[in-house]
Amino acid sequence: MKKRIVIVEDNPRISEGFAAVIDQTQDYQVIGNYSDCEAALKNLAADAPDLVLMDIDLPGMDGIAGTQRIKKLRPECIVLIITVLEDSEKVFRSLCAGAGGYIVKNSDSGNILQDIAEALAGGAPMSLQIAKMVVRSFSRAADSPLSGRETEVLQGIAAGKSYTKIALDLFISKETVRSHIKNIYQKLAVSSKADALKIAGTNNWLN
Numbered sequence: 001m002k003k004r005i006v007i008v009e010d011n012p013r014i015s016e017g018f019a020a021v022i023d024q025t026q027d028y029q030v031i032g033n034y035s036d037c038e039a040a041l042k043n044l045a046a047d048a049p050d051l052v053l054m055d056i057d058l059p060g061m062d063g064i065a066g067t068q069r070i071k072k073l074r075p076e077c078i079v080l081i082i083t084v085l086e087d088s089e090k091v092f093r094s095l096c097a098g099a100g101g102y103i104v105k106n107s108d109s110g111n112i113l114q115d116i117a118e119a120l121a122g123g124a125p126m127s128l129q130i131a132k133m134v135v136r137s138f139s140r141a142a143d144s145p146l147s148g149r150e151t152e153v154l155q156g157i158a159a160g161k162s163y164t165k166i167a168l169d170l171f172i173s174k175e176t177v178r179s180h181i182k183n184i185y186q187k188l189a190v191s192s193k194a195d196a197l198k199i200a201g202t203n204n205w206l207n
Contacts, residue, residue, distance in 0.1 A: 003120060006032040006049040008040045008066065009082055010058050014105055018053060018082075021109040028116065035059070037066030044073055051078045051120060053103065056090045064090065064097050071098035075192045078119050091130055096201065098194035101125035101160060124160035131159045144205035145187045153180040155206055157193050 005028050009015035012035075019030045032047040034040040036059050040052070052070055056063035067079045081094045081102035091102055101124040103115045115125035144151065149170070156166035163181075167174045185191060188199045200206045 002027060002029045003050040004029060004031045004048060005116070006030070006034070006040060006044075006047050006052045008034050008037060008052060008058065008063070009055040010035040011055075014055075014082070018112065021112050022116070025113060028113075037061040037063065037069070040066065041069055041073070044070065049074075049077055051080065051116060053082050054079050054094075054099070055082045056094060064094050067094055067097045067099050071192070071194055075195070080115065080119055080125070091126075095124075095126070095130070096198070098192075098198070100194070102130075118162065121162055121164075123162035123165070124157070126160045144200075144203070146184060146200075146205060150180050150184050150187075151206060153177055154184055154196060154200055157181075158197055158200075158206060 005022055007015050007018055007030060009018070015033055015035070019033055022028045022030050031049065032040065032043055034043075037054075038060055040047075041061075054063045054067055054070075058066070061069075063081060067081070070077055070079055078100045079094075079098065081091055081099045082105055083091050083102050084105050094102070100119050101115065103112055103125065107115070118125045146154065152170055153166055156169065161169070163174050163177045167177045170177075181193075181196075184196055188196050190196050190199060
């Protein structure tokens with residue numbers, strides 16, 4: 001079954017370009033293309049997207065607030081930010097709001113599809129510079145309920161690594177990574193990576 005993708009972008013040339021690239025594949029289909037967050041949110045339940053491509057600067061509700069709303073209404077949905085500048089502070093704020101990574105607007109079609117595939121596989125496509133910003137925003141506190149290994153796994157998620165990459169870096173199996181993530185969710189009483197990172201960031205449980 002094809003993964004369902006929604007595009008929220010007010011520049012028709014960009015949104016149509018993304019849609020053309022995505023619809024030519026066998027794995028994905030664009031089931032909604034909106035110029036503002038309000039319309040996308042109105043149709044969110046009916047569209048039931050697996051992934052949303054979200055512009056930041058939109059008329060009305062901006063992409064950061066839109067990301068927060070989508071993650072609240074549909075936590076399992078992945079939001080990738082569409083951006084011009086990789087080192088934008090707005091990109092960082094979007095990640096803190098629950099976005100799973102971002103795509104640069106002038107990327108070629110191969111990179112766009114690669115970033116989407118990475119996100120759907122559990123990774124978080126982003127530049128090293130932004131990943132470092134995310135990691136630096138956390139500093140581990142002594143009262144963390146997470147074990148050292150669980151902290152390392154969550155650090156990997158914060159850095160945008162896929163489960164496979166985390167497993168390779170920590171010399172553990174992918175299933176062990178999933179087990180640690182399950183334990184993290186239970187300890188922090190959350191059901192998504194975005195919420196886990198948000199709580200860890202608020203309490204300074206990562207470094």
